[in-house]
Amino acid sequence: MRNFEFVNAPTTERAIELLGPQAKLIAGGTDLLDELKEGLIAPERLVNLKANRALKYLRFSPSEGLRLGALTTLSELETDRTVREHYPMLAAAVRVIASPQIRNMATVGGNLCQRPRCWYYRNDALHCTRKGGPICYAVSGENQYHAILGGHLCFIVHPSDLAPALMAYDARISYAGPGGRKTLPLGEFFVGPAVNITRENLLQPNEVVEEISLPTPAAGTRGVYLKVRDRNTWDFATLSVAAVLEMDGATCRRARIVLGAVAPVPWPAPDADKVLTGARITPEVARRAADAALRGARPMSHNAHKVPLAKNLVRRAILKAAGVSP
Ligand SMILES: Cc1cc2nc3c(=O)[nH]c(=O)nc-3n(C[C@H](O)[C@H](O)[C@H](O)COP(=O)(O)OP(=O)(O)OC[C@H]3O[C@@H](n4cnc5c(N)ncnc54)[C@H](O)[C@@H]3O)c2cc1C
Numbered sequence: 095m096r097n098f099e100f101v102n103a104p105t106t107e108r109a110i111e112l113l114g115p116q117a118k119l120i121a122g123g124t125d126l127l128d129e130l131k132e133g134l135i136a137p138e139r140l141v142n143l144k145a146n147r148a149l150k151y152l153r154f155s156p157s158e159g160l161r162l163g164a165l166t167t168l169s170e171l172e173t174d175r176t177v178r179e180h181y182p183m184l185a186a187a188v189r190v191i192a193s194p195q196i197r198n199m200a201t202v203g204g205n206l207c208q209r210p211r212c213w214y215y216r217n218d219a220l221h222c223t224r225k226g227g228p229i230c231y232a233v234s235g236e237n238q239y240h241a242i243l244g245g246h247l248c249f250i251v252h253p254s255d256l257a258p259a260l261m262a263y264d265a266r267i268s269y270a271g272p273g274g275r276k277t278l279p280l281g282e283f284f285v286g287p288a289v290n291i292t293r294e295n296l297l298q299p300n301e302v303v304e305e306i307s308l309p310t311p312a313a314g315t316r317g318v319y320l321k322v323r324d325r326n327t328w329d330f331a332t333l334s335v336a337a338v339l340e341m342d343g344a345t346c347r348r349a350r351i352v353l354g355a356v357a358p359v360p361w362p363a364p365d366a367d368k369v370l371t372g373a374r375i376t377p378e379v380a381r382r383a384a385d386a387a388l389r390g391a392r393p394m395s396h397n398a399h400k401v402p403l404a405k406n407l408v409r410r411a412i413l414k415a416a417g418v419s420p
């Protein structure tokens with residue numbers, strides 16, 4: 095391993111000064127240290143964001159909603175009473191991430207910025223397209239966990255469980271760099287390989303995620319997070335779905351369905367939202383919404399099973415959120 099310097103950044107401004115192409119930001123380190131040990135990165139400098147206590151907060155008020163500093167840990171999110179009360183689906187999504195030990199260390203900012211789990215990407219001997227190389231090994235290789243939507247020269251799936259849950263609650267992200275602070279809907283932060291094949295989001299090497307904010311859910315909002323994984327603990331999603339329905343009796347006033355582990359970005363399903371909005375939720379409506387969510391899916395050689403699996407998961411999540419038996 096190459097020697098590197100480890101520098102504390104007590105403010106965002108200092109982190110921005112210290113960052114650059116040869117430096118990496120470290121928060122909980124649960125992904126970054128793996129990348130370092132696996133030989134995937136060899137920075138000259140690690141910039142320690144945890145020295146910045148101002149980024150560690152979780153605040154809720156009914157008028158402003160929820161504000162999460164980037165250094166909030168996943169355990170803090172999972173156990174917070176206001177999160178459980180007002181955003182129960184978010185707490186449920188966090189509860190199925192990794193293990194309690196990892197959730198104690200892992201931060202919200204780090205979870206959203208974690209790198210892909212594609213096994214070819216994680217192999218330091220392979221120089222695939224995402225690392226600037228000539229080919230995607232997944233195309234003719236072992237691609238059972240890869241993308242069925244939105245792939246283009248690279249077919250990773252976005253590994254975060256937090257991202258679909260936050261997006262379904264209409265989260266916004268704020269990040270800062272030399273040009274100032276930007277705030278945008280979280281869904282716009284993630285970029286697929288057609289936009290940038292080497293990165294999964296808009297961040298430049300000298301930009302820092304500072305905050306995630308969520309509006310207070312309207313009365314009648316119900317959320318469900320379902321995750322399929324090979325092992326029932328300590329495993330990334332094979333598929334996941336976050337469903338938030340604003341219900342008025344049996345009728346859905348507004349819907350937000352976001353899928354995880356189907357595409358290189360957390361995948362919103364606006365066509366499914368349209369089917370649900372204004373509809374009385376029945377098993378037939380849920381089935382139509384699930385078909386709409388997976389419209390355009392193009393499985394690879396070993397993952398055709400993900401299409402019916404995802405449809406079933408979306409259908410089940412909608413019915414569960416609406417309180418309708420299948
Ligand atoms: C065994 C195992 C199982 C896992 N299972 C799951 C799972 O089921 N679901 C899931 O969602 N995740 C899972 N993870 C991933 C885990 O949740 C992430 O590693 C963790 O959330 C990253 O947070 P961190 O604070 O440790 O980030 P770090 O490791 O410190 O950083 C990760 C990346 O984000 C960047 N970064 C960190 N903070 C910021 C910031 N504020 N601004 C800009 N960039 C930043 C770093 O530079 C780095 O590139 C698993 C990890 C392991 C090791």
Ligand code: SF4
Pocket residue numbers: 210212213214215222223224225229230231232233240247248249250
């Ligand atoms: S899916 Fe992406 S990360 Fe995986 S081998 Fe192909 S190009 Fe590399």
